[in-house]
Ligand SMILES: Nc1ncnc2c1ncn2[C@@H]1O[C@H](COP(=O)(O)OP(=O)(O)OP(=O)(O)O)[C@@H](O)[C@H]1O
């Protein structure tokens with residue numbers, strides 16, 4: 097499904113719609129250029145799940161942020177600076193996938209080989225200063 101967003105708020109509301117469909121155990125793979133809105137999308141998701149939006153930041157230097165929301169624990173990773181799959185293994189990525197929380201990965205294409213075959217793929221594309229195309233697809237069985 098493709099959405100057109102014209103503001104940060106609209107991007108967050110697309111994330112809210114997605115949040116309503118989550119059951120726990122999902123892996124969300126986010127891709128898009130620098131500044132495409134991946135972190136804002138995660139903020140919308142965490143807010144919709146009852147977590148604190150201000151806690152959400154790009155985990156670029158932390159590699160992993162954990163948010164406790166009313167419903168699920170959200171594990172927020174960023175593969176931008178990872179050297180390779182080994183770094184993700186080191187933080188226990190595979191175990192995170194088994195916690196029945198929500199695992200969200202920015203720059204997911206960089207660790208594609210580690211992603212579960214069933215996942216929600218989201219690609220954000222900047223189409224104007226404030227405009228973003230957000231494509232969401234569920235892949236795998
Ligand atoms: N429609 C929109 N949706 C999301 N962000 C928008 C939109 N319009 C403008 N922006 C701006 O674009 C930037 C998106 O930043 P954000 O940190 O979410 O990007 P990112 O994809 O996580 O980047 P990075 O790869 O550096 O982590 C913010 O400065 C935000 O204000």
Ligand SMILES: [Mg+2]
Nearest residue numbers: 134135154202
């Ligand atoms: Mg980010």
